[in-house]
Amino acid sequence: MKKEEIQLANNSFLLKSLPLFAAALFSLSISDVLAQENKICIVVTREYPGRDPVMWDGLYAASDGKVYSALINEGESAHFYVYDPDTEKNILLCDMADFLGERGKGIRSTGKIHNKPVEDNEGNIYFVTMSNGSGPNTFDYTSWKGGHWMKYNPGKNEMEDMGLVDQGIGCYPLAIDRNRGFLYGIGFTGYFYRFDLKSRVTKNFGRVSNWDICRDIFCDDEGNVYMSNPTSQVTMYDVKKEKVCETSLRTPYDPSIFPAQLRNPMIDRTNIWRAVEWEPVDKVAYGVTCGSGSILFRFDTHDGPEGKITPLVKMCDSKFLQGDPKDIPYSTLAFAVDSRNKRVYFAPSARGFSIQRYEETYGSKEGHHLIMYDIKTDKRVDLGIMQTADGRKIFGSEAASVAPDGTVYICGQAEVKDKKSGTRMIGDIPAALHLIIYKPQMK
Amino acid sequence: MITAKTKISVASFLILGALWPASYIFSQDWSKPVIKNQQRVDLRDLGYPMVNEIPVNSSAITSLLTARDGIIYGGTSGDESYLFLFDPAINKVRHLGKIPGHTGIHHSLVEDKHGNIFIGTGKNMFEEVTLSRWGEGDDKLDVTLWKDIKKHFSNYPGGHLFCYLPAASNINVKLPDMNCEAEDLGMPLANNSIYALTINPQGDEIYGLTYPDGHFFIYNIALKKFTDLGEIDRQKVYHGPERQWRTLPRALICDNSGRVFMSGNNGMLMYYDPDSKKLVSTKIEVPGDYYYMQFYEDYTAVEYFAKDPKGLIYGGTTDGYLFSFDPLAMQLNNLGKVRESRRLRCITVGRDGKVYLMAGEISTTRPCQFYSYSPEPGRFETLGLLIADRSPYYYWRGQQFDCMTTGLDGTIYLGESERKSHLFLYIPAEDEF
Numbered sequence: 001m002k003k004e005e006i007q008l009a010n011n012s013f014l015l016k017s018l019p020l021f022a023a024a025l026f027s028l029s030i031s032d033v034l035a036q037e038n039k040i041c042i043v044v045t046r047e048y049p050g051r052d053p054v055m056w057d058g059l060y061a062a063s064d065g066k067v068y069s070a071l072i073n074e075g076e077s078a079h080f081y082v083y084d085p086d087t088e089k090n091i092l093l094c095d096m097a098d099f100l101g102e103r104g105k106g107i108r109s110t111g112k113i114h115n116k117p118v119e120d121n122e123g124n125i126y127f128v129t130m131s132n133g134s135g136p137n138t139f140d141y142t143s144w145k146g147g148h149w150m151k152y153n154p155g156k157n158e159m160e161d162m163g164l165v166d167q168g169i170g171c172y173p174l175a176i177d178r179n180r181g182f183l184y185g186i187g188f189t190g191y192f193y194r195f196d197l198k199s200r201v202t203k204n205f206g207r208v209s210n211w212d213i214c215r216d217i218f219c220d221d222e223g224n225v226y227m228s229n230p231t232s233q234v235t236m237y238d239v240k241k242e243k244v245c246e247t248s249l250r251t252p253y254d255p256s257i258f259p260a261q262l263r264n265p266m267i268d269r270t271n272i273w274r275a276v277e278w279e280p281v282d283k284v285a286y287g288v289t290c291g292s293g294s295i296l297f298r299f300d301t302h303d304g305p306e307g308k309i310t311p312l313v314k315m316c317d318s319k320f321l322q323g324d325p326k327d328i329p330y331s332t333l334a335f336a337v338d339s340r341n342k343r344v345y346f347a348p349s350a351r352g353f354s355i356q357r358y359e360e361t362y363g364s365k366e367g368h369h370l371i372m373y374d375i376k377t378d379k380r381v382d383l384g385i386m387q388t389a390d391g392r393k394i395f396g397s398e399a400a401s402v403a404p405d406g407t408v409y410i411c412g413q414a415e416v417k418d419k420k421s422g423t424r425m426i427g428d429i430p431a432a433l434h435l436i437i438y439k440p441q442m443k
Numbered sequence: 444m445i446t447a448k449t450k451i452s453v454a455s456f457l458i459l460g461a462l463w464p465a466s467y468i469f470s471q472d473w474s475k476p477v478i479k480n481q482q483r484v485d486l487r488d489l490g491y492p493m494v495n496e497i498p499v500n501s502s503a504i505t506s507l508l509t510a511r512d513g514i515i516y517g518g519t520s521g522d523e524s525y526l527f528l529f530d531p532a533i534n535k536v537r538h539l540g541k542i543p544g545h546t547g548i549h550h551s552l553v554e555d556k557h558g559n560i561f562i563g564t565g566k567n568m569f570e571e572v573t574l575s576r577w578g579e580g581d582d583k584l585d586v587t588l589w590k591d592i593k594k595h596f597s598n599y600p601g602g603h604l605f606c607y608l609p610a611a612s613n614i615n616v617k618l619p620d621m622n623c624e625a626e627d628l629g630m631p632l633a634n635n636s637i638y639a640l641t642i643n644p645q646g647d648e649i650y651g652l653t654y655p656d657g658h659f660f661i662y663n664i665a666l667k668k669f670t671d672l673g674e675i676d677r678q679k680v681y682h683g684p685e686r687q688w689r690t691l692p693r694a695l696i697c698d699n700s701g702r703v704f705m706s707g708n709n710g711m712l713m714y715y716d717p718d719s720k721k722l723v724s725t726k727i728e729v730p731g732d733y734y735y736m737q738f739y740e741d742y743t744a745v746e747y748f749a750k751d752p753k754g755l756i757y758g759g760t761t762d763g764y765l766f767s768f769d770p771l772a773m774q775l776n777n778l779g780k781v782r783e784s785r786r787l788r789c790i791t792v793g794r795d796g797k798v799y800l801m802a803g804e805i806s807t808t809r810p811c812q813f814y815s816y817s818p819e820p821g822r823f824e825t826l827g828l829l830i831a832d833r834s835p836y837y838y839w840r841g842q843q844f845d846c847m848t849t850g851l852d853g854t855i856y857l858g859e860s861e862r863k864s865h866l867f868l869y870i871p872a873e874d875e876f
Binding site: 142146166167168169187189190191204205206207208210211230231243244245246248255259264265266267 | 474493499500522783806807808809810832834835837838839840842843861862863
């Protein structure tokens with residue numbers, strides 16, 4: 001059987017399952033849609049001191065309540081901020097290009113951090129830098145030194161460069177094995193790396209992916225690391241064997257929903273998972289597919305020889321649940337799990353899909369909803385259109401994290417009062433990235 | 444009051460705002476194909492997916508050979524070595540079993556006069572060699588490095604020469620854990636891999652090179668006898684770009700008269716003369732990056748050889764140079780280097796007379812790139828990254844390659860050398876550029 005036939009067989013199986021799945025989703029969600037479509041979800045916003053126009057995934061609410069943000073000014077520098085809930089302020093901790101000695105040298109710089117920072121058992125924060133796509137692309141391609149494994153010690157307020165990932169390579173996703181002291185990541189050319197926090201040695205375990213690189217990976221309680229690769233395939237790093245192997249597991253995938261790119265290449269991020277997070281209490285992972293209407297799934301790595309993936313609900317914007325749309329935009333990275341209160345939060349894109357061109361989440365002037373999935377009741381809830389108490393709008397978001405007290409932090413574009421404090425116009429509304437805070441009311 | 448400066452600022456802001464989405468339309472493009480007609484590039488999985496594919500971590504293709512009947516044979520490196528074939532008639536790769544106890548088949552496949560395939564095995568060259576930070580006693584760094592390399596091979600009994608009979612065994616289907624039906628002909632040198640093989644034009648005598656000791660050996664097929672001619676180079680240099688490899692020629696080639704060429708000490712060509720049965724040094728320097736300031740003793744080596752129908756030999760070096768060598772005139776021409784990155788990993792001569800080459804080091808950020816060289820008028824062409832785009836069914840960008848061969852119909856076959864590898868195909872086109 002040829003590769004395409006196998007793919008079609010898989011698709012056929014999925015397609016057969018889809019009507020039942022869709023019907024269930026539809027019946028569950030239609031009432032929710034009607035009731036919640038115009039509801040307002042009041043949030044608080046906190047500005048950043050910098051003027052970074054974009055960010056992806058770089059948000060983490062730490063165990064001590066502080067919130068770390070990695071924002072991006074492509075072609076210039078990435079910036080690492082910390083938010084203190086007591087002072088209600090974001091503070092710049094590090095200009096990465098400056099810290100890594102890249103300024104004033106005419107070389108490509110660390111213009112990007114594209115991973116959710118992770119935390120070890122001592123409260124140290126880790127992240128990885130990169131430059132991919134952020135150039136400046138007019139500079140010598142070979143001039144960028146590479147991504148660095150970074151450590152921030154909050155107690156000492158000390159940033160540390162732990163060394164290069166690889167020559168000219170940084171990582172998109174990042175995961176930590178707290179027990180064994182390993183960081184894991186995937187570089188933009190698809191190689192899987194492990195960094196030993198004790199010996200400070202990086203090891204390349206070989207190529208796991210083609211472009212588009214999986215943006216989130218997770219490490220389970222046994223130390224195995226899971227990642228998603230085209231098309232819909234799950235790959236595992238086996239910590240005991242210290243080898244990477246493809247599994248027979250597939251993430252939910254609905255090929256009838258348009259991929260992000262209908263030009264070329266047609267295999268893109270829509271057939272891998274977009275975001276995933278390990279839930280340490282129940283010892284399962286929750287993730288959301290990138291395409292297919294943003295299907296939330298539970299991944300129990302202990303069920304069966306390879307684990308089991310169960311589709312739960314669609315987490316896309318409620319307006320896409322009605323009818324039979326093929327143009328649901330691909331998922332954002334604004335995805336977070338609240339393991340204490342058994343909730344999953346997701347801020348989906350509200351942008352209408354364009355078959356003519358590839359479009360990111362940012363810049364859409366539509367109202368953006370916050371969606372919650374209640375693990376205990378297996379219910380999707382549309383919490384409403386995010387908006388501040390003074391009526392300012394929230395636009396596209398690309399990162400989320402839940403603090404230990406259940407506060408939901410999101411990083412996204414928010415309306416600002418004047419153009420000077422904005423980093424771009426969305427229609428005629430000036431906007432800038434903000435830390436968006438949602439305080440859920442627990443029953 | 445609105446000043447001119449403010450107007451300019453606002454205008455710039457609005458213009459930038461308007462341009463911003465446009466710049467993102469193509470922001471996810473990571474690489475662009477150079478080959479215009481992408482249907483000329485394709486790939487094959489190494490077996491039936493999820494059933495009897497050569498396992499990941501054992502699939503790096505490090506040897507390729509076009510047999511006289513048109514079947515392409517390949518050998519892999521990794522956790523275990525596998526032999527496989529691609530039959531153009533059925534358009535599929537089938538693996539022919541693993542060779543237990545061996546983790547590499549490096550540039551070591553030849554076909555004898557009867558159509559039997561000979562396989563030289565060894566250790567996986569991509570395996571990490573543990574390098575010591577400190578030497579023993581007063582050891583200098585190079586002595587320590589050599590000891591580390593020797594230590595890496597000390598637990599390996601040695602590479603063997605195997606004989607595979609296609610007529611008897613190609614018909615048999617293999618599952619991943621089944622062994623290759625190959626006869627073990629023995630071992631040329633203990634604690635050494637077979638690093639390269641070639642065969643004489645008569646197809647009855649095989650020549651080989653071992654690693655890391657660099658012994659040249661002969662295997663007489665009829666007599667089933669090995670003869671070790673000793674080291675080809677007593678000096679041990681580490682020219683790179685790999686920091687853990689001793690610099691030795693990574694390929695051998697027989698000219699039409701039966702002389703076996705390779706690179707040797709100081710980067711000079713040398714050959715085995717079958718008449719005198721001796722290794723002969725020449726003063727013909729293989730092109731490389733030599734540093735003429737002071738205090739350097741290291742030198743390049745040949746990575747790969749190919750021969751055109753008239754007997755002209757082409758070679759690629761560890762520094763990335765392509766050269767042609769006329770063995771009758773004993774004349775070498777440096778044809779130049781296609782990119783800054785070192786290593787010409789593999790080359791082949793196409794039916795169109797062009798030389799196809801894969802250039803680039805083992806690098807995660809600067810992958811191999813594909814080029815061709817036209818002897819007339821003496822011009823390189825950039826073919827870029829090899830991208831097999833059959834999306835939405837499959838899509839894969841080849842980044843590492845270590846062997847290449849030309850099929851009877853002119854198709855260029857390239858062996859990908861990754862954790863999970865594929866056999867790539869490129870169909871040349873005269874009028875593509």
